[in-house]
Amino acid sequence: MKYNNIKTLLAVFMAVTVLASSCQKDNGTSDLAAGEATVSINMKGISASANNSNLGLRSSAGTGKSIVTPAVQRQVTKFNEQYNVTATLREVTPATAPVLRASANRAETTATGMGEILALDAGTAYTVRVYDGATLVDEKIYTQGEGNAEQFTLEGGKTYTFQAFAYGDAHAEEGSADQDPLWWDKEVAITAGSNTVDIVLEHKLTEVTVVFNAGSGRTINAISVGTLAPNQAYTFNEETGVVAFGAETTAATVNFTSQTEGQTWTSNPTMIAVENTSNGIVELPGVTINNIRGSITSSGWALRAGVQYILELNLGDKEEQGIDIGGSMWSSGNLTYDPETGEYYFGEAHNAAGDYWFPDRLLPKRLDGTNQGSDATNGGNGDPCTLVSSGSWRLPTQAELQDLLDRTASGGIDNPGPESWSPPARYVDHYDGTPSTDLGMFFGVLTHPVTHPGENRDQYLFFPYGGYYPNDNIGATVGREAAYLTSATAGGYITFHLTGVARDIGYGSGWRAASATEAVQIRCVQN
Structure with missing residues (x-):
């Protein structure tokens, strides 16, 4: 009887040992030497406000040109001989991000302490690098939506620099603003054992979404393709995250797709490459409201590299003649x-x-x-x-x-x-x-x-x-x-x-x- 109890205890001990070994393998720590660490990557997405502050005047750094811009810019421009439009340009902040994201028709968002985070589209490839000082330790390429279980194995107890980059649309023409280069870097202290690093990418170029409000009782019938300028040639350094801007090129197009007749229309987000300007120009040459045609040209907008904006266009009351x-x-x-x-x-x-x-x-x-x-x-x-x-x-x-x-x-x-x-x-x-x-x-x-x-x-x-x-x-x-x-x-x-x-x-x-x-x-x- 005593012999059977010993056998039972031995079986239980072996089962626990196997279970512990299995858990170690699941955690990626079973083969780690003493002091080693594993690092899992958690791609959270793209911040709607990572580069933006929502207070007062600010200057932009990190490019060859610095400008000071207000968080909100406003001007009045003609629509036709009878109506004016009040145009308001706002930097996207956590408070305004849901408006922009609702207009994007892209991936879902998640709420975080940083404001809204736009998820990467499924199938988007992104690269993650790890540096120990100036030395590249490892590099891995992940694909959004494919599990991304592969981990980095590093020496624990040290601080590393992690970098990540991707493209909002890697299939767009190389060097075009539509490619939308995205970047993130951060120093992270890694401890022995299991670690997780959250990544939130930032835009390196400028994004503008136009929201046209015709006003109560009015219906937007059509808005033809518009333009957003200036738009510069640029190169994006995938190792440093630096964008180098070149000569001005063709203006970007502003499109209002998948819209039905109604009071408010929201454009697709428009990307431009611009090294900070105080003369952003938005043109909508053909707008039809209540079957009455008009057009909008507004200039003198201050735009900063790497910032997202919402341009609100509100048609005013009839201008008394x-x-x-x-x-x-x-x-x-x-x-x-x-x-x-x-x-x-x-x-x-x-x-x-x-x-x-x-x-x-x-x-x-x-x-x-x-x-x-x-x-x-x-x-x-x-x-x-x-x-x-x-x-x-x-x-x-x-x-x-x-x-x-x-x-x-x-x-x-x-x-x-x-x-x-x-x-x-x-x-x-x-x-x-x-x-x-x-x-x-x-x-x-x-x-x-x-x-x-x-x-x-x-x-x-x-x-x-x-x-x-x-x-x-x-x-x-x-x-x-x-x-x-x-x-x-x-x-x-x-x-x-x-x-x-x-x-x-x-x-x-x-x-x-x-x-x-x-x-x-x-x-x-x-x-």
Whole structure:
């Protein structure tokens, strides 16, 4: 019985010994001499922010040229004759990296303390080297997604320099920015036994992703291929990680692929090789929004080598077009307020009546029978013209309206007829010449012989006869007369009054006192 127990204990001891030996083999330490170490490589991917800092101004080092750049750059550029685009260039930081990565349509990301890490695409080859001082100890080539179980065997208790490099697209043309050279190096203390080294690669070139936001209620129909410049020839030293930049070459292309009609489009990330520049240029020659074409050219961007950027393009509100006459730039329509959006704007049509306003109030009269005279429901005090989105408008002054009358009078600067003519260059008629449209007065029109504005009505300043509301909601003068709020020379407010029937020469104009119980229209002028 005692003999059987000894046999059992011996069997258990042998099993444990085999298991321990197996574990040692699994850990790669079974054949290690005393003091030796194994090093496994953990390729985590590409940092979205490894080269970037998200604070203040910074200068770039490690290239032949140094520049100081802000973390955020902004400028306004034209889209077409009616709209502007606000362009904002941001360096990618942990906070903005998810936006960029979502646009890349590349490998998945993982969250780390460094921010988002973009995984290497499967099949990407990367090289890892180990140096002891200046001496190359070992070098191995791994392939992403193929296990990469091969380990380095090193002497433990020492500090080594590890280097790794790869290409974002090794199949791209050699020396092109699309190759996207990636680099990492680090001193690592290795202890005897098992070790693991994490690798996070960094971009050596510059990457820009364009995000175009057309704004609420608008749809991007198409964006043609654009360009990003400058783009330089370069060489990448796989032993040192140094990029040497050469002469400028063809601009890189900006593509918006796999996009469907919508408010926001995001481009593919665009790589350029640039040795720090203060004149980055982005051009999108063909953008169609709500079937309206426009284009964008913006320059003067500061770009640094090895940094990733997001260029946000936000289409602004419609730029209000003015009419230059009488020494002032007049708004294209009467002032209107949208209570649902809180937006102040000018009527789309030149003959749009607009809203009715009490003096020194920021909200218009309500025509529902509850707002006979000015009260607190008509907002605070001030000039509502200043609240138009562009911020460049105000109420006209009494002197400016008088100049308009004088300059369109006989012999005036804005009267297209000879000085010997007596009629003023003003004409009362329906906007399109038929009673189906509003009556009003045109300014700057040739009236002798009477020609009316002809086909060019939208080129003339036209004051619709929208009438006014004198402490009532009747509007008895609507369609027959006009009254416009004006800043008085003596202080306060005064009303510019217009009268006349269709096909009258525009003599019917004058001034009246403004009243807190009378709501009139507003035509703004540009600062």
